Amino acid sequence: MQPSLYLNDLEIGQRWAGGPITLTEAEIIRFAEEFDPQPMHVDKEAAAAGRFGGLIASGWHVASRVMRDFVDTAPFGDTPMLGLKVDDLQWRTAVRPGDVLSITREVVDIAVSRSKPDRGVLTMRMTVTNQDGAVAMTFLNLIQMPVSAG
Amino acid sequence: MQPSLYLNDLEIGQRWAGGPITLTEAEIIRFAEEFDPQPMHVDKEAAAAGRFGGLIASGWHVASRVMRDFVDTAPFGDTPMLGLKVDDLQWRTAVRPGDVLSITREVVDIAVSRSKPDRGVLTMRMTVTNQDGAVAMTFLNLIQMPVSAG
Numbered sequence: 001m002q003p004s005l006y007l008n009d010l011e012i013g014q015r016w017a018g019g020p021i022t023l024t025e026a027e028i029i030r031f032a033e034e035f036d037p038q039p040m041h042v043d044k045e046a047a048a049a050g051r052f053g054g055l056i057a058s059g060w061h062v063a064s065r066v067m068r069d070f071v072d073t074a075p076f077g078d079t080p081m082l083g084l085k086v087d088d089l090q091w092r093t094a095v096r097p098g099d100v101l102s103i104t105r106e107v108v109d110i111a112v113s114r115s116k117p118d119r120g121v122l123t124m125r126m127t128v129t130n131q132d133g134a135v136a137m138t139f140l141n142l143i144q145m146p147v148s149a150g
Numbered sequence: 151m152q153p154s155l156y157l158n159d160l161e162i163g164q165r166w167a168g169g170p171i172t173l174t175e176a177e178i179i180r181f182a183e184e185f186d187p188q189p190m191h192v193d194k195e196a197a198a199a200g201r202f203g204g205l206i207a208s209g210w211h212v213a214s215r216v217m218r219d220f221v222d223t224a225p226f227g228d229t230p231m232l233g234l235k236v237d238d239l240q241w242r243t244a245v246r247p248g249d250v251l252s253i254t255r256e257v258v259d260i261a262v263s264r265s266k267p268d269r270g271v272l273t274m275r276m277t278v279t280n281q282d283g284a285v286a287m288t289f290l291n292l293i294q295m296p297v298s299a300g
Binding site: 051064071080084085086087088139 | 181185186187188233236238289
């Protein structure tokens with residue numbers, strides 16, 4: 001576990017690396033059969049004939065796997081956090097079986113609450129990049145956290 | 151399967167209902183063990199002692215299950231669509247085992263491309279409401295789709 005970090009410990013521009021993450025063909029199909037059963041995610045032959053030329057992961061699968069990496073790497077230790085909002089979530093490049101994805105998490109804003117100055121909102125930009133350097137997914141994550149260990 | 155609908159067939163304010171969706175305790179734990187293993191999602195006793203007073207679903211689980219409902223209900227039939235972006239994704243009320251969630255999908259914007267007038271972007275507001283009328287999750291979904299069967 002990383003040491004606990006609070007809003008006062010953070011700086012804009014601070015970054016953490018995550019990953020690598022790889023989704024296997026079996027994982028992609030299994031997730032999509034339950035949550036996103038479109039042919040491009042579950043049917044190899046239909047996917048090969050479709051616009052992506054092969055099976056691709058559901059965007060919600062990639063997002064969920066990135067959440068898992070955040071829990072595993074725990075950049076803020078055990079500081080209590082509450083996810084408030086996700087903005088500008090884009091899937092830019094398809095994720096295929098075996099792709100090796102790396103993650104960058106960067107602090108882009110820190111805002112202490114005026115009405116409740118013991119807490120505030122951390123905004124992080126998450127960027128998921130594949131082995132060719134293409135951005136697969138990106139989003140802003142607004143997280144409520146305490147200003148200090150208090 | 152619903153009849154295919156294209157951008158020209160749609161109107162701002164048009165709505166579709168989805169659901170009901172229910173997540174069982176076993177489903178919540180299974181998803182979270184793979185994708186979001188925080189105590190509030192995977193550990194009944196820790197969750198009961200925590201700030202939500204019981205097990206709650208991962209927000210990514212709820213979002214994924216709402217995607218499944220969209221595929222199942224297929225409001226636009228088999229019209230080819232490409233998810234471009236999700237904005238303003240908020241988890242407002244915790245989702246607990248057995249909650250009965252209903253979904254409203256409403257057209258909030260339609261924009262035909264100037265450079266490629268055969269296609270455009272549909273913006274829908276997705277609202278997920280629990281059995282008490284509380285909004286559990288809401289987001290904007292920007293989807294590229296053809297203007298007509300053309």
